[in-house]
Amino acid sequence: MSWPVPKPFAYFLTYRALFPADVSRVRSILLGVDKKQPVSGREYACGLSYVPVTRPVRCEQTVLRRFVTGCNMFTEKEREAVYKVIFKRRDIRTFLPKPVPQEKINRILTAAHHAPSVGFMQPWNFIIITSDEVKKQLAWAADKERRALAVHYEGEKQSQFLNIKVEGLQEAPVTICVTCDPTRGGSHVLGRNSIPETDILSTACAIQNMWLAACAEGLGMGWVSFYKKSDIRDILEIPPHIDPVALISLGYTDDYPEKPILELVNWEKRRPLAELIYSNKWGKPPEDNEEGAIDKQQPLHM
Ligand SMILES: Cc1cc2nc3c(=O)[nH]c(=O)nc-3n(C[C@H](O)[C@H](O)[C@H](O)COP(=O)(O)O)c2cc1C
Numbered sequence: 001m002s003w004p005v006p007k008p009f010a011y012f013l014t015y016r017a018l019f020p021a022d023v024s025r026v027r028s029i030l031l032g033v034d035k036k037q038p039v040s041g042r043e044y045a046c047g048l049s050y051v052p053v054t055r056p057v058r059c060e061q062t063v064l065r066r067f068v069t070g071c072n073m074f075t076e077k078e079r080e081a082v083y084k085v086i087f088k089r090r091d092i093r094t095f096l097p098k099p100v101p102q103e104k105i106n107r108i109l110t111a112a113h114h115a116p117s118v119g120f121m122q123p124w125n126f127i128i129i130t131s132d133e134v135k136k137q138l139a140w141a142a143d144k145e146r147r148a149l150a151v152h153y154e155g156e157k158q159s160q161f162l163n164i165k166v167e168g169l170q171e172a173p174v175t176i177c178v179t180c181d182p183t184r185g186g187s188h189v190l191g192r193n194s195i196p197e198t199d200i201l202s203t204a205c206a207i208q209n210m211w212l213a214a215c216a217e218g219l220g221m222g223w224v225s226f227y228k229k230s231d232i233r234d235i236l237e238i239p240p241h242i243d244p245v246a247l248i249s250l251g252y253t254d255d256y257p258e259k260p261i262l263e264l265v266n267w268e269k270r271r272p273l274a275e276l277i278y279s280n281k282w283g284k285p286p287e288d289n290e291e292g293a294i295d296k297q298q299p300l301h302m
Contacts, residue, residue, distance in 0.1 A: 085216050091261065092220030093165045095172040095251035104217045105174065105250070111213035112178070117202035119190030124206050127177040127236055132170075134235065138247060139169040141231035142224055149226065164265055167224040172249035177236055178207055180243040203245045210248060220253035 074082070109126055117123060129135060146166055153161045169175055180203040182196070192198050207223065214221035224247040232244040262268045272295050279286040 085212050089211055089215040090220075090257055090259075092222045092249070092253050092256065093168040093261065094255040095168050095220060095249060095253050097171075097173060098252045100174050100219060100251055104219060108210050108213045108217065108219075108250070109176075111209040112206040115202065115206035115209045117205065118192045118198035119185060121185045121189045121192065121199060121202060123180045123182065123184045123199045124203050125179045125181065125242070127179065127238075129175040129177065129236075130173070135170050135172075135175055137235045138175060138227070138232070139167065141227045141235065142167045142169055142247070144231070145226040145228060160265070160267070164262070164267065166226050167247075168222055168249045168251075169224060169247065172222070172251040174250040176210075176248040176250060177232065177238075177244055178203060178210075178246045178248060179238060180245050181241070182243065183241060200243065200245060203243075207246055207248065214250060218252070219250055220256060222249040223247075224249060 072079075105128070112124065112126065113122070129138070146162075150158055150162055180199050182199050184199075185192075189199075211221050211223070227244075227247065229244055232238065232247070233240065233242075236244070238244055257264060260268075260270075263270065272292060274285075274292045274294050277286060277294070278284050
């Protein structure tokens with residue numbers, strides 16, 4: 001019998017038709033993906049794309065090419081946009097009275113709710129505050145704390161501290177109190193037994209999502225943590241076991257600085273990243289990294 005295609009290829013096609021799971025698995029292993037997990041016969045995972053193994057070869061090649069080039073879900077422009085929002089985002093403390101559309105608030109909250117969380121615990125709640133009276137009380141609590149903290153500085157440093165605007169709670173049209181419920185999910189949340197504060201860390205991830213989403217929405221967002229938790233619990237009637245992690249000010253602004261406000265007022269500056277990276281052991285700088293090279297590298301969007 002004569003073969004219409006070279007023999008080894010014909011064997012391969014027959015084998016693939018009979019045992020698609022094996023072919024898929026071999027391919028995954030060759031590509032270094034999912035070495036330990038079995039790959040299903042009909043589909044093999046490529047990041048978020050799933051591809052039927054029995055599809056025509058041409059289609060598989062297209063998928064494989066995409067896969068080999070880095071399993072990229074994003075176009076170049078989309079990737080740049082992600083970096084752009086990371087670098088452009090700032091902590092904002094000056095707000096315009098212009099109301100914030102509800103759809104924008106909803107998208108920001110949805111972004112928060114899609115943050116990672118330990119054991120998928122989702123320990124957060126969001127109290128949306130628009131009442132002027134309540135905002136006034138929150139601003140009072142923050143100002144009381146700011147004055148209390150001023151005792152930690154002396155002389156010129158103290159007056160510099162007192163001159164820095166640390167909140168815009170009353171100006172901002174919306175304040176969101178983000179809380180963390182350490183009891184959510186019961187006493188055995190997967191992965192939380194070793195490091196209990198992973199609940200707060202998860203809540204911080206949600207807040208960072210809000211920050212990036214607010215920036216992408218053309219809004220300013222400020223994170224206020226100058227307060228005694230007991231004051232905030234009293235004002236917002238939060239139960240004692242719930243942790244008020246952050247007060248978030250949200251609104252339009254005409255003052256969106258290029259650099260952190262604390263850098264602009266010479267309070268602190270960004271440290272060289274090269275000094276913060278170690279190789280294998282604490283304190284050991286990477287050998288092959290030309291000194292400071294990483295700090296000279298331009299971010300993608302610039
Ligand atoms: C956990 C946390 C708490 C913060 N608390 C305050 C605060 O109470 N008041 C304030 O003005 N800024 C606060 N900030 C904002 C920081 O000052 C700001 O992120 C930092 O100066 C860097 O500036 P950037 O966010 O514009 O890059 C807080 C930020 C974080 C992450």
